[in-house]
Every structure is written in C-alpha cells, then in structure tokens.
C-alpha cells in the first residue's frame with residue numbers, strides 16, 4: 001500500500017475536499033499492512049500525458065483563477081508535491097501489481113484530469129501517467145480501466161478513450177458532475193437513487209463487455225462516493241453493497257495484475273468514507289490469499 005497523506009493541502013474551513021480521510025485511512029490500516037510513502041514522479045513522466053503549457057502553469061503557480069476554480073482547490077506548493085506523489089503511489093502500486101498480482105494506492109484515482117485540463121480536485125491523471133510509464137518501460141501495453149467512482153471519468157476518457165490498447169469503463173450517476181461527459185469506451189449512466197441490486201447487475205453486465213479483451217494490467221477506481229450518505233453521490237448504495245461491488249470487480253479481474261486506487265468519497269463524516277475504503281482494502285487482501 002502507498003500513501004501520501006503527509007502532504008496536506010492548506011484548505012479554507014468547511015471546504016468539501018476530504019483531506020483528513022487519507023491520514024485517517026492510513027492510521028486505520030497500519031499494523032495490518034505495510035504502508036509506504038509515495039515518491040513524486042518526475043515532470044518528464046507527467047509530460048508523457050499532459051500538455052506542456054498546463055504543466056508549466058502548474059509547476060510555476062501560474063494557473064489562472066478560472067483554472068483553480070475548475071480544479072476546486074487553491075494552488076500551493078503542497079498541492080503540486082501532493083499531486084506528483086499521488087501519481088507516484090499509483091505507479092508504485094502498479095509495479096507491485098505486475099510483480100505480485102495486486103497493489104493499492106491509498107489515494108489516486110484522479111480521473112477528471114485530462115491532457116490539457118486539471119479539474120474536479122484532479123491535478124494529474126495518475127492512471128494515464130502510470131500506464132504511459134509502464135509502456136515506456138516495456139512492462140505492459142494493454143490496459144482496462146474499471147472506474148466505479150460515482151462521477152464519470154472524463155479525463156481518463158479523453159486520454160485513453162481513443163487508445164486502441166486501452167479500454168475505459170465508467171459507471172456513474174447520469175445526472176452528476178461532469179455535466180459534459182467525454183465518452184469512455186463504455187459508459188453506464190445510472191439514475192439517481194440506484195441501489196445495490198441494480199448497480200451490481202449493471203456492473204456485472206458492463207464487465208462482460210470490458211473484459212472481452214486481453215489485458216496486461218487493470219486499474220480499479222474504487223470510489224466511495226456511490227454510498228447513500230455521500231454529499232456528492234446521488235446514488236443509494238449501502239456499505240455492504242459497496243463491499244459486494246469490490247468483491248465482484250476483484251473477482252472478475254482475477255488473473256490480470258490489478259492496481260486499486262481510491263478516487264472520491266465525500267461522506268459528511270470522513271469516518272464513513274474511511275470505512276468504505278478500508279473494506280476495499282479487506283477485499284484486496286482477501287483476493288491475494
């Protein structure tokens with residue numbers, strides 16, 4: 001497991017971004033698993049995916065007010081360091097997955113970051129940068145992305161949607177951010193209030209399509225925000241339902257090196273998001289035994 005929770009973005013009081021959950025999660029799982037601190041990836045590795053001018057503005061603190069508003073987070077040195085380490089965690093988890101079957105970043109899943117935009121709390125696209133790096137090193141070529149965050153993975157779709165060696169699947173609330181979606185290879189738009197049974201049925205069916213190909217690596221975005229109590233979710237999954245989702249995805253991905261990342265989770269009490277993330281980790285551990 002990898003974490004970068006020590007790099008805490010300064011945020012105004014009452015900000016919706018759940019910065020505390022990362023440390024709470026690490027503290028919850030430490031002792032059961034080894035949690036390592038993620039390294040920052042070099043800027044050149046980010047440049048394999050992201051626009052050079054965008055990276056320049058991020059690096060030098062020149063993001064416009066409009067860009068920062070779209071990102072939803074104020075620019076700071078820590079924001080940038082944290083973003084680079086978030087990608088580093090996913091890359092490290094991917095190396096582990098290729099070596100041992102599964103690896104998990106207690107962060108990452110920043111799927112709203114596209115080639116030339118950083119938005120929706122997502123500075124860099126950790127999955128796309130990781131895949132680019134794995135390809136460059138000759139470690140993997142074909143990838144499937146199973147994005148179960150409640151928000152559509154528009155950034156990932158923009159970067160990897162047209163890629164013939166990558167399949168992007170996104171299951172999300174139809175009437176939710178981002179309101180202008182960029183098509184994935186397969187998008188499943190769910191009605192507000194969708195509960196466990198319908199969700200699991202749709203997921204299973206979508207995985208039949210997504211997993212028709214052969215893949216060297218899989219990325220699973222185990223978003224906690226489809227939970228019924230989530231502030232930004234609009235779906236109605238229970239905690240047991242989310243656990244069943246994790247079990248289903250990990251079972252269907254068996255045999256493919258699998259990288260698990262957290263993505264979103266905006267429960268009013270961060271302890272609920274941590275419960276859901278910790279249950280995902282339980283499923284990851286169970287899948288390796």
Ligand SMILES: [Zn+2]
Pocket residue numbers: 149150151223225263264265
């Ligand atoms: Zn989300």
